[in-house]
Amino acid sequence: MRSRLSLRITALLYLLAVLVGPVVMVFYRALEHGLGDFWDSISNGAALHALWLTVLIALIAVPLNTVFGVALSLAIVRRKFPGKGIVNAFVDLPLALSPVVVGLALLLLYGRQGWLGPWFTDRGLQIVFALPAMVLATIFISLPFVVREVVPVLREIGDEQEQAASTLGAGSWQTFRRITLPAIRWGVAYGVVLTAARSLGEFGAVNVVSGRIQGKTETATLYIDAAYLDFDQKGAYAVAVVLALISVVILIGMSVFRPTEETA
Amino acid sequence: MSITVRNVGKRFGDFVALEGVSLGVETGSLTALLGPSGSGKSTLLRCIAGLETPDTGEILISGEDVTDAPPQQRGVGFVFQHYAAFKHMTVAKNIAFGLEVRKRPKEEIEHRVNELLELVQLQGLAKRYPAQLSGGQRQRMGLARALAVDPEVLLLDEPFGALDARVRKELRAWLRRLHDETHTTTVIVTHDQEEAMEVADQIVLMNRGRIEQIGGPRDLYEHPATEFVMTFVGEANRVGDTFVRPHDLTLTLSPVDGSEEARVERLVHLGFEVRVELVRHDGAELSVQLSRDEADQLELEPRQIVYVAASRARVFT
Amino acid sequence: MAALVWRSTDRGGSNFWQAISNPQSVAALKLTLIVSAVVVLLNAVFGTIVAWVLVRDDFRGKAVVNAVIDLPFALPTIVAGLTLLTLYGPKSPVGIDLAFSRYGIGAALLFVTLPFVVRTVQPVLYELDQDMEEAAASLGAPPQLIFRRVILPVLVPAILSGVAMSFARAIGEIGSVILISGNLPFKTQVSSVYITGLIESGNTPGAAAVSVLLLAISFATLLGIGALRRFTTRHDA
Numbered sequence: 001m002r003s004r005l006s007l008r009i010t011a012l013l014y015l016l017a018v019l020v021g022p023v024v025m026v027f028y029r030a031l032e033h034g035l036g037d038f039w040d041s042i043s044n045g046a047a048l049h050a051l052w053l054t055v056l057i058a059l060i061a062v063p064l065n066t067v068f069g070v071a072l073s074l075a076i077v078r079r080k081f082p083g084k085g086i087v088n089a090f091v092d093l094p095l096a097l098s099p100v101v102v103g104l105a106l107l108l109l110y111g112r113q114g115w116l117g118p119w120f121t122d123r124g125l126q127i128v129f130a131l132p133a134m135v136l137a138t139i140f141i142s143l144p145f146v147v148r149e150v151v152p153v154l155r156e157i158g159d160e161q162e163q164a165a166s167t168l169g170a171g172s173w174q175t176f177r178r179i180t181l182p183a184i185r186w187g188v189a190y191g192v193v194l195t196a197a198r199s200l201g202e203f204g205a206v207n208v209v210s211g212r213i214q215g216k217t218e219t220a221t222l223y224i225d226a227a228y229l230d231f232d233q234k235g236a237y238a239v240a241v242v243l244a245l246i247s248v249v250i251l252i253g254m255s256v257f258r259p260t261e262e263t264a
Numbered sequence: 265m266s267i268t269v270r271n272v273g274k275r276f277g278d279f280v281a282l283e284g285v286s287l288g289v290e291t292g293s294l295t296a297l298l299g300p301s302g303s304g305k306s307t308l309l310r311c312i313a314g315l316e317t318p319d320t321g322e323i324l325i326s327g328e329d330v331t332d333a334p335p336q337q338r339g340v341g342f343v344f345q346h347y348a349a350f351k352h353m354t355v356a357k358n359i360a361f362g363l364e365v366r367k368r369p370k371e372e373i374e375h376r377v378n379e380l381l382e383l384v385q386l387q388g389l390a391k392r393y394p395a396q397l398s399g400g401q402r403q404r405m406g407l408a409r410a411l412a413v414d415p416e417v418l419l420l421d422e423p424f425g426a427l428d429a430r431v432r433k434e435l436r437a438w439l440r441r442l443h444d445e446t447h448t449t450t451v452i453v454t455h456d457q458e459e460a461m462e463v464a465d466q467i468v469l470m471n472r473g474r475i476e477q478i479g480g481p482r483d484l485y486e487h488p489a490t491e492f493v494m495t496f497v498g499e500a501n502r503v504g505d506t507f508v509r510p511h512d513l514t515l516t517l518s519p520v521d522g523s524e525e526a527r528v529e530r531l532v533h534l535g536f537e538v539r540v541e542l543v544r545h546d547g548a549e550l551s552v553q554l555s556r557d558e559a560d561q562l563e564l565e566p567r568q569i570v571y572v573a574a575s576r577a578r579v580f581t
Numbered sequence: 582m583a584a585l586v587w588r589s590t591d592r593g594g595s596n597f598w599q600a601i602s603n604p605q606s607v608a609a610l611k612l613t614l615i616v617s618a619v620v621v622l623l624n625a626v627f628g629t630i631v632a633w634v635l636v637r638d639d640f641r642g643k644a645v646v647n648a649v650i651d652l653p654f655a656l657p658t659i660v661a662g663l664t665l666l667t668l669y670g671p672k673s674p675v676g677i678d679l680a681f682s683r684y685g686i687g688a689a690l691l692f693v694t695l696p697f698v699v700r701t702v703q704p705v706l707y708e709l710d711q712d713m714e715e716a717a718a719s720l721g722a723p724p725q726l727i728f729r730r731v732i733l734p735v736l737v738p739a740i741l742s743g744v745a746m747s748f749a750r751a752i753g754e755i756g757s758v759i760l761i762s763g764n765l766p767f768k769t770q771v772s773s774v775y776i777t778g779l780i781e782s783g784n785t786p787g788a789a790a791v792s793v794l795l796l797a798i799s800f801a802t803l804l805g806i807g808a809l810r811r812f813t814t815r816h817d818a
Contacts, residue, residue, distance in 0.1 A: 003724075004638060011634040012646070014627050018691050019652050022664035025674070029667045095746065096799045098753025100773040101792040104780060108789065160348035163315050164406075166335040167342035168362035168413060178361075182352040194654060201657025203756035204773060208780055221659040221756065228663065228760055237667070240660040247655040254655060255648035 023244065030237035041238035046214050050223035051242060057131075057206075057219065058199040061138040065195050069146025070188060074180075076147070077154040078162075091147050094140055102140055103208025106133055129211030134219070137205035142198040146191035153187035154180075190257035197250045200243065265291045265326050265416040265449040267312060272321035274307055281307040282318065283473045289417075289466070292447040294440070296454055296464035300496070304473040305453045306421055312451065313342050313419050326416060341410030341448075345422040347402040349394035355405050356381070356390040362413035380408040383442070400431040407439075411448070420452040424459070436463055457497050461485075469493055491580040503548045508577040510553035515540065515562060516571045523571035526550065528564055540564060542572060600790035608767045609775040610794070616683060616771070617751035620690040625744050628698025629736065635699070636706040650700070653693050658756025661692050666761050681763030686771060689757040694750050698743030705739040745806035749799045 031038055042048065075081070076088055094102065110116055110127040120127050127133045161183065165175040181188075203221040210217040218226065220239055228236040267289040274282040282304045289295045297305035310316040312323055314335035322331045330338050350358050356377050363373045381387050384404040394402055403423055410418060423439075424432040440463045443450055454460050460467050461481040469476045469484060469492075476496075477489040488494040491507065500507045516523060526542040529549075538559035540552040550572060554562075564570070600606065635647055653661060665688050669679040679685035709732065717727045755773040762769040764778070772795055779788035 007630055008634050008638050008640060011627070011631040015631065015646065015649065018688070018695060019649060022661075022668040022692070023652065023656070025667040026660070026664040096749040096753075096803055098755065098773045098776075098792075098795055098799075100755050100776045100780075101753065101796060104776065104785070104788055104792050107780065108785065111785075160344055160346060161350055163335070164342065164344060164348035164350070164409075165361065165365075167313055167315070167338075167340055168365060168409065169336045170361070170365045171336060174365055178365075179350060197655045201660070201756070203657065203659045203759075204753075204777070207755070208777060221657050224659050224663060225759060236663060240657075240663045243657050243660050244664075247652070247657070247660070250655040251648055251651055254651045255644070258651075 026237060026240055026244065030234075030241040033234070037234070038238050038241070041235045042242060044235075046218065047220075047223060047227075047235060047239055049215050050218045050220045051239065053131075053134075053218065054200055054220040054243075057135055057138050057202075058196055060135050061142060061199045062192060062196050065139055065142055066146055066188065066192050069143070069191060069195075070150055070184075073147050073150035073154055074176075077151055078159060091144050093144075094142075095144050099137075099141055099202065099204030100208060103137055103205035106137055106140070106205070106209050110136075128209055129213070129217060131217070133209040134206050134217065137209050138199050138202050141202055141205055142195045145194035145198060146188065149187045149191035149194070150184055153184045157183045186257055190254065193250055193253040193257055197247065197254075200246060200250075266324075267417060267449065267451070268324040268327075269308070269312070270322045270324070272308070272311060272318040272323065274304075274311065274316065274318050280473050282311070285321070285470075285473070285475055287468060287475065287478065289449060289451060291449055293465045294443050294450045294452070294463060295466045295468060296452050296460035297468050297470060298454055298457060298460040298496075299470035299476075301455060302472075303470040305455075305468075305470045308470070309419050309421055309451060309453045312417075313340050314338050315342070339413075339416040341413065341415030341418045343403070343406045343410050343418070343420040343423045345425045347394070347399075347406045347426075349402055349405065351394055354391050354393055355386060355397070358394070358405055359408045359412050361409060366413065376412060380412055383411070384408040398431075399427050400435060403427065403435065407442075411446075415448065418448045418450045420450070422453050422455070425454070425456075432459070439463055461497075469496065471496075488578070494578060494580070499551070499553075501550045503544075503550070505579050505581075506577050507580070508550075508574045510539070510551045512574055512576040513550065513552040514573050514575060515552060515554065515558075515564075516573070517562060519571045520573060523573040526570055526572045528566055528568045528570060530566060531559070531564055542570070544572065597790045597793075600787040601794050605766050605770070606772075606775060606787075606791055609770045609772045610791075612683065612686075612770070613752050613772040614798075616686050616690060617748055620687050620694060620751055621744050621747045624691060624694055624698050624747055625740055628695065628743060629702055629740060632699045632702035632706055636703060650696050653696055658693055658754065659760070662689050662757035662760040665689055665692060665757070670761070680761055681765060681769055683769060685761040685763075686758050686769060689761050690751045690754060693754055693757050694747035697747040697750070698740060701739045701743035701746075702736055705736055709735055741806050741809055745803055748802050752795060752798060752802075 030041075042051070072087075072091065076084065076091075107128055108115075110120065110133055112118070112121070112128070116127075125132070127136075161179050162175050165179045170178065201221060202219075203225070206219055207222060207225075210219070210222065212218055212222050212226070214223075214226070220243055224236045224239050224243075227233075227239070267287075269285055269287040272282055272285045273280075285304070285308060287308075297308060299305045307316060311318045312325075314330065314333060314337075318331065322329055324330065325338060325340070335342075350361065353361070359377045359380050360373050363376060368376075377390070381390055384407055386401060386404055386408070389397065389401065394405065397405065406423070420439075424435050427435065436459055439452075443463075452460075452463065464481065466478065467481055467484055468478050471492050477484060477493045479487070484493055484497045488497065494500050494507050495502070499510055501510060501513070519525070524544055524546075526544040528540060529543055530541040532539040532541070533556075536556055538554045538556055540554060540559070542550045542552060544550060552572065562570070601610075631650070635643065635650075656664075665685070666680060668675065669677050669685065669688055671678055671680055679688055713731055714727055717731045722730070753773055754771075755777065758771055759774055762771060762774065764770050764774050770778075772791060776788045776791050776795070779785075779791070
């Protein structure tokens with residue numbers, strides 16, 4: 001009994017020191033001079049634009065990755081095709097890669113001297129140091145989350161229900177919409193939450209491909225970095241707190257959707 | 265609504281699941297595909313349903329070649345061993361699924377669902393979810409769901425295999441009654457010979473991807489075509505090349521014409537029936553089935569010497 | 582990715598070698614690997630303890646604690662770095678200043694990799710048959726022995742997966758590290774920040790070369806751990 005208590009205290013103290021303490025502190029710092037001060041710090045043009053840009057990128061990346069992720073999961077679990085093993089391995093790649101490396105790769109591919117860059121430039125499309133590359137980087141980084149959540153659920157439910165639907169006359173789209181999708185919806189939801197979290201918080205890759213032009217290609221995370229280095233700590237804390245609040249919402253989403261071992 | 269299977273073969277990698285299988289199922293009959301696990305019976309059923317595509321051969325339903333048709337177009341009802349219940353739908357919604365997919369009018373669907381709920385005796389449970397049902401209830405729901413669209417043929421894959429013995433017996437009798445009322449052409453897969461004998465008009469006995477024998481329950485038991493049929497359907501003693509059923513052996517206390525000496529090893533009382541295990545003088549082990557009265561009259565005891573004779577025996581070459 | 586490898590050898594193999602063997606690059610990589618390794622080991626131990634407490638213990642507010650574990654997944658990494666600076670920075674209310682030091686980098690990496698081991702070990706602990714522990718206890722095994730001989734072997738594959746993911750994440754991490762590390766060459770500059778610096782100063786081939794090296798280490802880690810996992814799960818049917 002005593003060892004159980006000491007383990008509990010160890011675990012909780014560790015979490016307090018590493019996770020909870022710092023987060024509480026940033027809220028304190030941001031709000032120590034009152035709400036008005038906090039509001040002043042975020043209501044300037046650059047901060048608002050940065051927050052808006054972050055949300056915009058997430059709004060593009062998350063739906064795309066959701067649709068693509070579900071389709072890819074279905075292909076991985078239900079279909080046989082040549083090169084499936086490779087596809088399966090590549091899905092996890094972004095998790096093992098440094099975001100900086102991802103950003104660099106995009107730069108080399110779409111940059112001025114890149115393989116595809118000139119082709120787009122000739123057509124008046126700027127990819128790098130503009131929204132397209134930032135969206136691409138975010139999509140790449142947050143790609144695995146839906147797949148990783150949906151694949152095990154698809155394996156778990158098996159294909160019998162889908163077979164039953166087909167013997168009852170349902171076509172493949174009907175089967176997907178009425179049988180498969182409802183069965184995987186919590187897995188998809190959890191994957192979407194994780195994707196959203198990663199998209200909103202992306203720093204390393206976007207940092208490299210955005211060019212960091214204030215008021216144009218500066219996202220909220222880049223703004224925090226710039227403000228802090230500019231000795232505008234209040235501004236950094238304020239935007240950080242806005243992102244942290246979004247994270248708390250996401251966290252609540254996570255604990256609602258996370259597959260629980262007890263009820264599974 | 266007859267089914268014809270012609271020379272069907274199917275492999276999974278190196279494993280030969282079906283080889284040269286041909287079979288006819290008459291309209292309105294109830295056929296059982298019987299065999300040990302891995303004999304190919306489920307694969308054959310899934311080929312008929314369109315859930316697997318055979319590598320060779322063809323499958324006809326009502327005379328029409330459906331070998332390459334998807335399951336949606338075959339007009340079959342399929343019942344799965346593990347129910348394949350749509351977990352996020354109520355019982356009523358599960359049953360209505362096939363009708364809704366066919367875009368039938370709402371009133372018709374409602375009427376039909378009620379009819380089926382009554383047929384499978386689940387009236388009070390329409391609003392429940394599958395997780396709230398017992399195994400037997402789930403499988404009755406599975407049957408109702410398959411029957412809702414008036415399938416031309418009803419296919420059941422070990423439908424009672426996951427249920428406990430008592431429920432299995434009940435549902436088996438109920439299935440037979442249901443078939444006698446609806447006369448839907450039905451094929452049921454089972455590894456339980458008693459189940460096959462009890463429900464089916466025709467039994468197809470399969471082994472290692474091939475058909476061993478097709479016939480009525482009595483045919484298979486009394487006129488087995490191969491050694492496999494003899495030993496799989498009912499019990500049999502084997503002595504050299506000779507097979508004899510336990511109830512075709514008689515015991516006497518003194519030698520008679522054609523009898524041989526044996527020693528009683530063990531007596532097993534199984535209610536009405538008594539099984540006597542013997543070792544013959546030449547070392548052969550035999551199991552004899554007697555009624556309780558017969559056993560009482562002989563006053564058998566372990567290690568007693570008796571004389572055993574066969575009234576009927578078979579040799580397969 | 583192909584573009585990356587191609588560009589890294591753009592100016593010949595010798596330039597590639599030069600880019601990765603220059604003292605600043607080597608120092609950054611060494612720092613990255615050492616701090617990552619230490620952090621991952623710490624989290625392997627504490628992550629397992631936290632998972633254990635979450636599964637086997639019961640106390641008020643456990644659900645909240647369980648939810649908080651995901652915080653590093655939910656919180657933008659740059660915010661994570663900033664939060665650590667407020668508590669363990671120059672104006673630290675608890676008097677611990679880790680800014681511009683290796684310990685600061687370690688704290689940031691501890692924060693972002695904390696959930697991995699917890700979340701891989703937790704489900705295995707749930708599934709773990711208490712029968713097995715009871716059987717061991719009935720055979721007279723003391724608790725420490727039960728843990729070492731019965732429970733730990735079952736957990737090892739999960740811990741290893743968590744460790745692999747943590748390590749891959751740690752060596753590539755930038756957002757949480759960039760502010761707290763201060764980016765001092767030869768002292769607190771990690772590889773990802775070093776690469777970013779090279780890109781910003783226009784030395785793309787150099788950046789690509791170091792990236793390829795980082796990439797190779799990530800793959801080697803994942804492959805190595807995969808092999809180790811197969812070895813430790815050889816008992817499973």
